[in-house]
Amino acid sequence: MKDETKNKIAAQATEIHFAENLPAEIEGFTLEKIFAPDDDKFIFYTYSDEKIHCALTTYFHEETNEFKVRQKIGLTEFCLTNFFTEDFKTFQALLDTHLDSVIKNLRGLQTKKLNNFLLEKKIDSWDYGRNLPATLEGFELFINPAAPVEVTNGSFIIINYVDFAINSDFILYYNIYSDEFSGETRINGAPHISYAFDAKTLKDLETKLKENLVSELSAIRQ
Numbered sequence: 330m331k332d333e334t335k336n337k338i339a340a341q342a343t344e345i346h347f348a349e350n351l352p353a354e355i356e357g358f359t360l361e362k363i364f365a366p367d368d369d370k371f372i373f374y375t376y377s378d379e380k381i382h383c384a385l386t387t388y389f390h391e392e393t394n395e396f397k398v399r400q401k402i403g404l405t406e407f408c409l410t411n412f413f414t415e416d417f418k419t420f421q422a423l424l425d426t427h428l429d430s431v432i433k434n435l436r437g438l439q440t441k442k443l444n445n446f447l448l449e450k451k452i453d454s455w456d457y458g459r460n461l462p463a464t465l466e467g468f469e470l471f472i473n474p475a476a477p478v479e480v481t482n483g484s485f486i487i488i489n490y491v492d493f494a495i496n497s498d499f500i501l502y503y504n505i506y507s508d509e510f511s512g513e514t515r516i517n518g519a520p521h522i523s524y525a526f527d528a529k530t531l532k533d534l535e536t537k538l539k540e541n542l543v544s545e546l547s548a549i550r551q
Contacts, residue, residue, distance in 0.1 A: 330366040330367075330368065330369055330370070330371060330391050331391070334371070334391050335366050335371060338371045338389050338417075339364065339371075341417050342364070342373070342417070345417060345418055345421060347373065347417070347421055348362065348373055348374055348387075351374065355376055355428070355429060355432045355433075356429075356432050356433050356435075356436040357378055357436065358376035358377060358378045358383075358384075358385070358432050358435070358436070359376065359377060359378070360374060360375075360376055361374060361375045361376075361377065362374045363375065367388075369390065369391040369392050370388045370389065370390055370391065371388055371389040371391070372386060372387075372388045373387045373388055373389075374386075374387055375387075376432055377401075378435075378436075381435075381436075382401075382402070382403050382404075382471070382491075382493065383400075383401060383402050383403075383435045383436075383438070384400070384401040385398060385399070385400055385401070385428075385431060385432060385435065386398070386399045386401070387420075387424065394415055395413050395414065395415055396412070396413070396414050396415070396416075396417060396420035397409075397412060397413060398412040398424075398431070400431075400435065402435070402438070402472075402478055402486075403471045403472065403489055403491050403493075403498065404491055404493070404496065404497075404498050404515055404518070405478075405480065405486065405489070405500065407480050407481050408481075409431065410481075411423070411427075412424070412427075438476060438478060444477070444479065444485065444505070446505040447477055447485060447487075447503065447505075450503065450508075450531065451531065452474050452477065452487060452503070452531070453474070453475065455474055455531050455535075457531075457535045457538070457539075458473065458474030458475070458487070458488070458531075459473075459474070459475065461473055461474075461488065465490055465542070465543065465546055466490075466543060466546035466547050466550060467492055467546075467550060468490035468491060468492050468498070468499065468546050468549075469490065469491050469492070469493075470488075470489075470490055471489045471490065471491040471498070472486050472487070472488065472489035473487075473488065474487045474488060477503070480502075482504070482506075483504050483505045483506040483507075484502045484503070484504045484505075485502065485503050485504075485505070486500055486501070486502060487501055487502070487503050487510075488500070488501035488538075489501070490546060492549075492550070495517065495550070496515075496517050496518050497514070497515055497516050497517055497518075497549050497550070498514070498515050498549075499512065499513075499514050499515075499523075499542070499545055499546055499549065500512065500513045500514070500515070501526060501534075501538075508529065509527065509528070509529055510526060510527065510528045510529070510534045511524075511526060511527055512524075512525060512526030512527070512545070514545065514548075514549050516549055523545060525537060525540075525541040525545065526538065526541065526545075
């Protein structure tokens with residue numbers, strides 16, 4: 330980050346008293362004030378709960394000239410588009426209004442109601458999905474079809490096996506717009522598309538998971 334940008338953002342934060350009165354904890358998520366550059370970003374603060382591997386980060390992105398909020402769920406990170414703005418005061422107002430509810434949503438991921446598209450797909454009554462093993466090849470079932478997680482562009486994570494110790498996982502997505510399932514692996518933080526799980530129906534997906542999931546997780550570990 331350019332020094333000019335860093336100094337400008339720091340000065341604006343001081344001017345509007347940004348983040349001065351934040352609670353030390355919200356819904357069990359602990360505040361950490363950072364106020365420092367990180368590559369092309371200026372990080373303001375995070376709220377995190379390491380026990381459930383979830384966090385929220387607020388920052389300014391020099392490349393897009395926007396203030397943003399990034400969520401981390403397991404090893405998956407994505408921005409919440411409703412916070413995008415180029416105006417610092419607007420960003421502060423958005424956070425004042427919505428920060429608590431976003432963190433409460435993170436806390437309640439496992440009890441969140443299914444999206445109607447997922448209900449129509451009958452993911453909630455999918456026997457195979459309800460009987461996935463809690464651990465497989467040393468990976469923990471972090472997200473399961475009973476409590477999918479919405480990410481970006483109409484995609485939901487419906488299965489996520491994670492090994493946090495090696496920063497690696499397997500993700501199975503369902504996209505409501507394309508009406509398709511697809512897989513992705515992350516190996517030491519680097520994402521890789523896996524075409525072995527592409528499917529249009531739960532029946533086809535189940536077949537591909539039975540044939541490929543164990544070998545996919547084993548390959549990640551190797």
